[in-house]
Amino acid sequence: xxxxxxxxxxxxxxxxxxxxxxxxxxxxxxxxxxxxxxxxxxxxxxxxxxxxxxxxxxxxxxxxxxxxxxxxxxxxxxxxxxxxxxxxxxxxxxxxxxxxxxxxxxxxxxxxxxxxxxxxxxxxxxxxxxxxxxxxxxxxxxxxxxxxxxxxxxxxxxxxxxxxxxxxxxxxxxxxxxxxxxxxxxxxxxxxxxxxxxxxxxxxxxxxxxxxxxxxxx
DNA sequence: AACCAGGAGAGAG
DNA sequence: CTCTCTCATGGT
Numbered sequence: 615x616x617x618x619x620x621x622x623x624x625x626x627x628x629x630x631x632x633x634x635x636x637x638x639x640x641x642x643x644x645x646x647x648x649x650x651x652x653x654x655x656x657x658x659x660x661x662x663x664x665x666x667x668x669x670x671x672x673x674x675x676x677x678x679x680x681x682x683x684x685x686x687x688x689x690x691x692x693x694x695x696x697x698x699x700x701x702x703x704x705x706x707x708x709x710x711x712x713x714x715x716x717x718x719x720x721x722x723x724x725x726x727x728x729x730x731x732x733x734x735x736x737x738x739x740x741x742x743x744x745x746x747x748x749x750x751x752x753x754x755x756x757x758x759x760x761x762x763x764x765x766x767x768x769x770x771x772x773x774x775x776x777x778x779x780x781x782x783x784x785x786x787x788x789x790x791x792x793x794x795x796x797x798x799x800x801x802x803x804x805x806x807x808x809x810x811x812x813x814x815x816x817x818x819x820x821x822x823x824x825x826x827x828x829x830x831x832x
Numbered sequence: 833a834a835c836c837a838g839g840a841g842a843g844a845g
Numbered sequence: 846c847t848c849t850c851t852c853a854t855g856g857t
Contacts, residue, residue, distance in 0.1 A: 654839040660855055661838090695854040699840085735840045755838045775846095802838060811836070 703733030764827030
């Protein structure tokens with residue numbers, strides 16, 4: 615079975631096992647951007663706390679973020695960690711992003727624009743493109759690389775680069791926003807239930823039959 | 833009580 | 846281009 619076929623199969627199996635995901639967990643496109651920055655190397659649980667505190671402080675708004683003193687913003691997002699960096703990144707994002715123009719830009723231009731911003735790397739940019747603006751692009755994260763490595767290579771991760779993994783998934787699923795959205799969301803769900811870093815729960819794993827890592831385990 | 837979490841940037845080699 | 850270090854809180 616080719617990797618391309620395997621990815622299509624993966625989407626079917628995960629979809630059947632976990633059902634339709636509702637993603638990104640945010641009320642507005644702007645909140646998606648905030649969450650994408652706050653969740654950098656941070657568990658979503660802690661991001662929820664930070665966003666909740668921002669909402670309470672009325673900070674879920676670009677102008678409010680810009681008007682707030684640094685220490686106020688820092689204090690609100692503290693539960694998400696890296697609070698000094700992230701406070702700067704949020705302010706920088708609010709200042710320099712051509713937010714309302716992104717939806718009209720081509721995918722390539724929009725991505726280049728986001729990547730040019732300090733604090734917005736590939737995963738954050740792609741999360742924003744896909745989940746805030748509905749652009750057909752695939753988001754690669756640590757979960758994706760781990761699951762990909764285990765399933766297709768029998769290793770705990772893959773040596774493929776970010777762009778290589780992204781391309782493989784996009785070739786398999788096509789430029790279909792709904793599928794790309796669902797695939798990433800299902801991979802995150804799957805990682806939490808059956809593919810944690812230290813404790814893979816291979817029993818009952820919906821990918822067991824097609825997973826090379828599963829054969830090595832037991 | 834170490835280890836990990838839906839990364840990104842800067843610097844070195 | 847590939848490592849390595851830093852940033853930092855909170856859950857397990």
